[in-house]
Amino acid sequence: MTTDQHPDFFVRHAELLDQAVAGAADRGYWTPYPEAPSASAYGAGAPDLGEAAFRDLLDHPFSLEGHPTTGTVPATEVSPYGFPLGVSYPALVPEVAVATAKAAAAAWRRASPDTRAGVAAEILARLNAASFEIAHAVQHTTGQPFMMAFQAGGPHAQDRGLEAVAYAWNEQKRHAVAARWSKPQRKGGPLVMDKTFTPVGRGVAVLIACNTFPTWNGYPGFFASLVTGNPVVVKPHRRAVLPLAITVRIAREVLAEADFDPDVVLLAAEKPEERTAPALATHPDVRIVDFTGSSEFGDWLETNARQAVVHTEKAGLNSVVVDSTEDYAGLLRNLAFSLSLYSGQMCTTPQNILVPREGFPTDQGRRTADAFAADLGAALDKLLGDPARAAATLGAIVNEGVLKRVEEAAALGRTAHPSGELAHPDFQDAVVRSPLVVRLEAEAEADQDAYTSEWFGPVCFVIGTDSTAHGLRLLHDCVRQYGALTASVYATDEAVLEAARTTALEAGVHLSENLTGQVFVNQSAAFSDFHGTAANPAANAALTDPAFVTGRFSVLQSRRHATAEEQVNA
């Protein structure tokens, strides 16, 4: 029943897939996609060719051969570095998008998990080859600095995609494809049945992507749905269409080469005046939704897209508890970088740093919360003192809303480190801001209002607590009530670390301990770190794990008596 006329992609990538399954299980370091944006890793000329490919896209309609369309989405994307992209896209109203995807998926549904995983791995290989082109597209839609846009938008996003492929492929192979059931009887020979077990995709999938990490947050759901036999309608954020348009273009090329209908993957960009996500997500034929974005719309989707399985990654309040350290300089360096990276515009960036008001021990002597806030400000100034390094770390502010929040946070008073405007050495119109540090008190009512909201962007609070135990309690309660994607602790005493682990397990959040070097709480490594837990309100799924893929397909069986002849031959 499968139409595996082009199994070559599976043969080509079979070893990679086996490695990916093993890597996802053992959680050590593993990646097939080089993270260095270098010619030595990606081939002579790759950086320049990638940039040229990106430049060629600007100021033109985006070309998606044979893609259905119901009009044109005019060019509206503007780089946070200060220039309009000038790229228009085919428009596709929800009804047509879903009907086209559904109609295109028959052969894809019937194909074997091996075939589908092979096609997905080939898509990823070509995405990897296009990493420079994609990096520029990510940089100029999200505002990420180039190095981050390359790594997080390219190879690291591909890692997450491959991780999803591995889980989706492996989950579909958990049961025998066929089995003989032979039940002994009290009298006579056994009862013998032949059975088949077929994984069948749930139906049309919709990916609702975000502004800041269109590929990194989008690829897991995209590939998990695809490999489990579902067509995918990609609904990009209106300000970050280009990286996913390139992704859709490449996916459609590979599908067509494998003799599948390319409409298994569709781009559903929306016009400026439209808001298509609600209609797409609640369409009766849409059976899977993946979403990254606001808690408000994520909660709406969970409540209203009842016909679908809905995977959401929403907002949260990430906390750091500081108890003690033997490497105060490392702590400050590490935190300053975490707060500065992409101007804190990450769902994983710490916001609330919980510090004993009266002070904590360090290798440089005791530090009160006030002193710590001042030291953190100084560390930020040191990190961001060099304009080139500052630009390469901060990137650009993605939209007006972020700027507005920084202003509001500054108006709270007690600024320990102001958010400054910085010039970008390459893009004079880029909007660049350094992190704001505000000094709050855990028990002050007005302060509580502030630190129990999410201030997405370059805003962090140093919050004075009575004690480490108090800080851990606040961390726990914040995670339970508002959700969190990360948590972090600094402590020299194993008993305190143990208490922090217990707190994190009870709260339902991943914990980083004593990060003082080149690993940052807001970064997670595919195949090793889970992103999100589904155990607190910030997300109802983890990227990626078995739970992220099992709801995307069912195993359907048939059974019949084995004939006497078949029984003899068995």
Added chain:
Amino acid sequence: MTTDQHPDFFVRHAELLDQAVAGAADRGYWTPYPEAPSASAYGAGAPDLGEAAFRDLLDHPFSLEGHPTTGTVPATEVSPYGFPLGVSYPALVPEVAVATAKAAAAAWRRASPDTRAGVAAEILARLNAASFEIAHAVQHTTGQPFMMAFQAGGPHAQDRGLEAVAYAWNEQKRHAVAARWSKPQRKGGPLVMDKTFTPVGRGVAVLIACNTFPTWNGYPGFFASLVTGNPVVVKPHRRAVLPLAITVRIAREVLAEADFDPDVVLLAAEKPEERTAPALATHPDVRIVDFTGSSEFGDWLETNARQAVVHTEKAGLNSVVVDSTEDYAGLLRNLAFSLSLYSGQMCTTPQNILVPREGFPTDQGRRTADAFAADLGAALDKLLGDPARAAATLGAIVNEGVLKRVEEAAALGRTAHPSGELAHPDFQDAVVRSPLVVRLEAEAEADQDAYTSEWFGPVCFVIGTDSTAHGLRLLHDCVRQYGALTASVYATDEAVLEAARTTALEAGVHLSENLTGQVFVNQSAAFSDFHGTAANPAANAALTDPAFVTGRFSVLQSRRHATAEEQVNA
């Protein structure tokens, strides 16, 4: 961090658990629990001792040592065989049930998956030893005939429970418990992190059980929640408390022996005037719900218990398509038994038999739909002609609602086989009815109203179609719109069987082909047949598969830099 002071149960059952995991993957025949209700399988005197244990329970308050209580649930259960059980139970209001379960679960959550699986396997071993006691309790709450009550309520339910244990245990072991992540750096030594990965239960689980299969439908969710580290509040159907009360008693005994708080498992029986399931299911601390019952309440739970993962098995319309056969006598015998077994009071019993109006070929010549309906009636009379066999097959009618439906269906007119009242040889007050067969037409509007509703109980429709293709189309549309747990086809031509398989895959239902012997469409074998698909409206889960367990826990991680010393030793 685990408190594995009593690993003996895991050691005792480790081989069984390994076998169960292998059996669930290969889907062949496997069971550790003998299905014969015999002294040779269960020990000399077991049948009599089990019956005596059941008799001893009657007319007494049910004893659950140390179980919390907020009052008494008066004795209200009445055997469908015609006598009151006279068993009262401790009452437990939802608020207290959830709070007690939550408070009791700390050590259980911290225990390892091995420890929890060992405890669960020991509970199952003791349930198996109590199979006769449970069989009588099942018979006299559900109305199932004794043999079925023993098998489906005892060893087969234990099979399903063990299957859930196997999936839940295995899923928690999919990832390394600890890993060293070592990332090469361009300069200097690698970045090295030590990480831990801990499966953590989602929270309090509530099992909302049904009247007809309290153990078979209840054990999968019960054991899946338990093994993934969650306490379970068991809310039995008010007419079928006793089988689950025995289950809770045994689970608590084993938990206590393993040094866990027995309140990890609680019975929350409801008083006659209460309806506690909505409050239990929507309690903020309840994070998992398993439900078997009506579509109406199942849909309500899916919509309203938003804080929980909700697994439902609801109602559906099961169809049979008859195209042709080379064993007409076998077909009739098999269908007559399927319709008669437990008076059709199974969510898997066929209701709509779709037959070409103008006839289909058999080894006994061509049969029109009318002739087939008459033949089926004769086959029923033959099967049920012997009073002892009739009683052993039909069991008793579980409640008034079923009787009322049979009367309504008879009033549709065109009865091909009337539902008759039968005397039970052992229980003079038992309410026993034979199946009603009604002859309908696919295209008649009034008939469509009839056959597109579920008539749970001994009601079946022989529906005239234009052709087999027409019948397959109706099967498909019924499954998509109303849901189904089973589908069945009779055809001699492989092309027709292939079309039926395609139809079933597209509709999202399991298919049985040409059942003419001792396998019946309404029976599914654990470790081989999946029960439900989650691919159509009859259920949002399959019992049991990975998707049934992955939502019950999260994997939480911690990470820290490896010290230089640890790195050298690694």
